[in-house]
Amino acid sequence: MSKFKDNFLWGGALAANQIEGAWNVGGKGLSVADVATYKPDLDVSDYAGHNKVTSQMVEEAMTTDEIQYYPKRRGIDFYHHYKEDVKLFAEMGFKTLRISIAWTRLFPTGEEVEANQEGIAYYKSLFETLKEYNIEPIVTLSHYEMPLALSVKYNGWVDRKLVDLFVNYAEVCFKEFGAYVKYWLTFNEIDSVGRHPFTTAGIIPDKCVDYSLDEAVYQALHHQYVAAAIATKKCHDMIPGSQMGCMLTKLTTYPNTCNPNDVLLSLERNLDNYSHSDIQIFGKYPTLYKQLLKNKGIVVKMEDGDEQILKEGTADYLAFSYYMSRTESADPNKEKAAGNTIMSVKNPYLASTEWGWQIDPVGLRISLIELYDRYNVPLIIVENGMGAVDQLTEDGKVHDSYRIDYLRSHIEEMAEAVEMGVDLFGYTSWAPIDLISVSTSQMSKRYGYIYVDQDDLGNGSLKRYKKDSFYWYKKLISSNGEDLD
Numbered sequence: 001m002s003k004f005k006d007n008f009l010w011g012g013a014l015a016a017n018q019i020e021g022a023w024n025v026g027g028k029g030l031s032v033a034d035v036a037t038y039k040p041d042l043d044v045s046d047y048a049g050h051n052k053v054t055s056q057m058v059e060e061a062m063t064t065d066e067i068q069y070y071p072k073r074r075g076i077d078f079y080h081h082y083k084e085d086v087k088l089f090a091e092m093g094f095k096t097l098r099i100s101i102a103w104t105r106l107f108p109t110g111e112e113v114e115a116n117q118e119g120i121a122y123y124k125s126l127f128e129t130l131k132e133y134n135i136e137p138i139v140t141l142s143h144y145e146m147p148l149a150l151s152v153k154y155n156g157w158v159d160r161k162l163v164d165l166f167v168n169y170a171e172v173c174f175k176e177f178g179a180y181v182k183y184w185l186t187f188n189e190i191d192s193v194g195r196h197p198f199t200t201a202g203i204i205p206d207k208c209v210d211y212s213l214d215e216a217v218y219q220a221l222h223h224q225y226v227a228a229a230i231a232t233k234k235c236h237d238m239i240p241g242s243q244m245g246c247m248l249t250k251l252t253t254y255p256n257t258c259n260p261n262d263v264l265l266s267l268e269r270n271l272d273n274y275s276h277s278d279i280q281i282f283g284k285y286p287t288l289y290k291q292l293l294k295n296k297g298i299v300v301k302m303e304d305g306d307e308q309i310l311k312e313g314t315a316d317y318l319a320f321s322y323y324m325s326r327t328e329s330a331d332p333n334k335e336k337a338a339g340n341t342i343m344s345v346k347n348p349y350l351a352s353t354e355w356g357w358q359i360d361p362v363g364l365r366i367s368l369i370e371l372y373d374r375y376n377v378p379l380i381i382v383e384n385g386m387g388a389v390d391q392l393t394e395d396g397k398v399h400d401s402y403r404i405d406y407l408r409s410h411i412e413e414m415a416e417a418v419e420m421g422v423d424l425f426g427y428t429s430w431a432p433i434d435l436i437s438v439s440t441s442q443m444s445k446r447y448g449y450i451y452v453d454q455d456d457l458g459n460g461s462l463k464r465y466k467k468d469s470f471y472w473y474k475k476l477i478s479s480n481g482e483d484l485d
């Protein structure tokens with residue numbers, strides 16, 4: 001008998017800016033993703049380097065229609081292919097699809113008084129298509145694609161103004177799409193503001209003149225927590241029975257050895273990671289987090305009433321991404337390994353993907369147990385997967401046994417956690433169809449069950465092909481996670 005609930009939400013996860021393309025179609029405005037450049041040689045030892053965005057780079061990007069160098073502008077043209085793609089997801093038996101709404105399709109600069117009707121019509125049509133196939137949408141309001149104009153004008157989320165603008169956008173989404181969407185998420189991987197301030201919060205470092213970049217990061221985070229809490233309350237008021245989740249990059253950290261200094265470092269990393277979900281689930285800043293800010297000399301500007309807002313707008317469930325674990329050592333000379341926008345010490349017990357991310361299925365079980373024990377709210381894994389180079393054979397096949405192995409091993413561990421009593425209600429792998437990578441903007445870093453014929457430079461027919469993993473996942477879903485062969 002399956003260990004998963006009968007109505008377990010199996011599916012896949014996507015983000016508008018990595019798939020839709022059509023960057024200047026249908027009244028859409030420029031988003032921060034539209035100025036993200038192609039970086040095939042991104043130095044994995046300096047992940048933060050890809051965020052060294054400058055005002056000059058942004059201005060240059062705004063004046064060009066170039067799409068080869070800015071791959072997220074073209075995506076995989078999901079905007080025009082969504083009917084075909086959703087049909088393929090339905091063929092795999094998807095119960096759910098996690099997507100995001102591009103804020104700039106509704107509010108091109110983020111400050112329009114009226115929402116763009118073409119953008120609303122597009123998403124309604126997408127939701128209608130999902131409904132046709134009984135696929136439950138899970139919708140992220142902000143997944144690395146905020147209006148670029150707000151970044152340029154306000155230095156993004158550093159400015160309190162963003163709270164109102166976001167809440168207004170969220171309200172339009174609830175009003176227009178509430179009939180289709182029960183499950184919502186506020187910010188994708190909110191903890192990533194510190195790792196890539198521009199992508200997540202529209203912060204351009206050279207605009208931090210009266211304050212430091214560090215201060216900007218914590219201020220932006222505070223504004224996002226407040227905005228998320230207000231949006232959560234509004235969502236409940238406007239859509240009866242709706243559920244609003246918060247979302248975390250789960251970066252489970254191990255000590256490299258039992259040297260207490262290694263243990264201490266890993267504890268600090270884990271606490272830092274948890275602080276973001278603590279605030280959104282417990283509805284208040286953790287005591288140690290407040291002290292950490294003080295020790296760093298950072299004063300976060302809060303308004304009267306913010307504490308109450310956080311308390312009243314807590315998340316209903318916790319969604320998280322999990323790609324790898326990380327390891328910490330007090331010895332700075334240890335060999336390093338790359339991860340999802342982080343570097344850590346190489347764990348000798350784990351294999352790595354072609355991009356150097358260490359594969360750790362047991363770490364997923366550990367993460368599930370830790371999160372459930374800490375929060376006791378329903379959990380959902382909204383991203384898990386493996387970026388790999390795939391070969392399309394002459395007869396249109398992709399034999400991706402490595403991807404099947406990765407996913408199988410993680411789902412096995414998920415089942416173990418569920419057996420232990422963890423309340424897990426869904427799994428959406430990243431990503432069901434090949435798309436543009438966030439970190440490197442490569443197409444060749446493929447995650448999908450469906451291959452898309454497009455290379456890094458945008459050449460290709462965009463034709464979709466089913467990989468071996470497509471049939472494997474279909475079988476897995478139809479057995480509710482039991483048939484893993």
Ligand code: BG6
Nearest residue numbers: 015321340387436437438439440
């Ligand atoms: C997650 C992001 O952190 O990592 C996704 O939410 C992203 O948007 C995924 O695509 C994988 O990262 P990358 O750099 O391989 O695309």
